[in-house]
Amino acid sequence: MKEPTTWHPVVFPEASMTQMAEGLKGQPTEDYRDHAITEAVLKHLGPQRTVVDIGAGIGRFTVPLAEANCDVWAVEPSAIMREQLAAAVKASPSAARVHTVDGLWPRVEVPRMEVALAALVIHFSPTPRAFIQAMERTATRRCVVVIHVEPMLAALQDWWRIFHPDRPAPIVPAFRDVYTLLWEEGIVADVSIIEPPARGDFWRDPEKMLDGFATLLDLSTETERAQLAALLRERLTAPDASVTRSRHRLAVVSWTPDSP
Numbered sequence: 001m002k003e004p005t006t007w008h009p010v011v012f013p014e015a016s017m018t019q020m021a022e023g024l025k026g027q028p029t030e031d032y033r034d035h036a037i038t039e040a041v042l043k044h045l046g047p048q049r050t051v052v053d054i055g056a057g058i059g060r061f062t063v064p065l066a067e068a069n070c071d072v073w074a075v076e077p078s079a080i081m082r083e084q085l086a087a088a089v090k091a092s093p094s095a096a097r098v099h100t101v102d103g104l105w106p107r108v109e110v111p112r113m114e115v116a117l118a119a120l121v122i123h124f125s126p127t128p129r130a131f132i133q134a135m136e137r138t139a140t141r142r143c144v145v146v147i148h149v150e151p152m153l154a155a156l157q158d159w160w161r162i163f164h165p166d167r168p169a170p171i172v173p174a175f176r177d178v179y180t181l182l183w184e185e186g187i188v189a190d191v192s193i194i195e196p197p198a199r200g201d202f203w204r205d206p207e208k209m210l211d212g213f214a215t216l217l218d219l220s221t222e223t224e225r226a227q228l229a230a231l232l233r234e235r236l237t238a239p240d241a242s243v244t245r246s247r248h249r250l251a252v253v254s255w256t257p258d259s260p
């Protein structure tokens with residue numbers, strides 16, 4: 001079956017991965033050892049305790065899962081992210097349990113695992129259907145996909161209309177799009193909604209946002225960049241301002257794979 005035509009994946013350049021990594025770290029109040037996403041994996045493990053963490057990033061879930069005695073295959077295409085992942089893994093007493101795989105899901109080979117986790121990754125994929133099908137082929141007990149309820153980067157859509165009034169604004173895939181896709185694949189998944197604590201300062205710092213947004217907005221001139229810098233400063237001056245939606249709910253979507 002074809003990929004959905006309404007699906008517009010986020011294209012995040014490697015040059016902006018340092019910022020994404022910083023954004024992931026910027027939520028210091030959360031403990032990922034005792035987190036709803038970690039729990040969603042742990043409760044479905046079998047005797048082998050094997051997990052593939054697709055788009056592992058800086059290892060927010062890879063490391064706590066390894067420390068909960070899981071063997072974790074961490075798939076991560078970004079060299080910048082892998083470097084930070086390696087540092088986090090090295091600092092863990094369970095480092096030997098982590099196997100890092102350089103590549104894009106689903107174009108990587110991993111052995112069959114009990115649980116396949118993809119936390120905040122599928123919206124980057126241009127082939128979400130193939131992404132889900134590969135999760136189903138890989139996991140023997142459970143697939144877990146975590147995705148934003150409110151499409152992330154609300155400011156991107158507002159500003160796109162300013163810079164490119166003649167081009168349709170990219171809509172970042174969110175929960176409703178993922179659930180529709182699963183439904184079309186014949187999967188009726190369980191869903192639980194979580195609301196993580198407020199984000200760290202990273203998402204409120206106009207300087208840190210500039211490069212990433214300039215790329216996402218496809219800006220090419222210094223004049224456009226200066227205009228964006230002014231928009232960022234203006235949007236981020238309110239005390240609880242953010243470039244994301246005011247609410248930041250996540251859907252933990254999980255199902256038992258239909259694999260032989």
Ligand SMILES: C[S@@+](CC[C@H](N)C(=O)[O-])C[C@H]1O[C@@H](n2cnc3c(N)ncnc32)[C@H](O)[C@@H]1O
Pocket residue numbers: 020024054055056057058059060061075076077078081103104105106118119120121124125
């Ligand atoms: C927002 S981060 C989430 C990281 C981690 N799962 C977490 O929640 O902390 C998204 C990660 O997915 C990776 N990624 C993007 N597309 C991917 C793909 N097709 N396969 C595997 N990883 C991908 C990015 O490099 C990035 O590290």
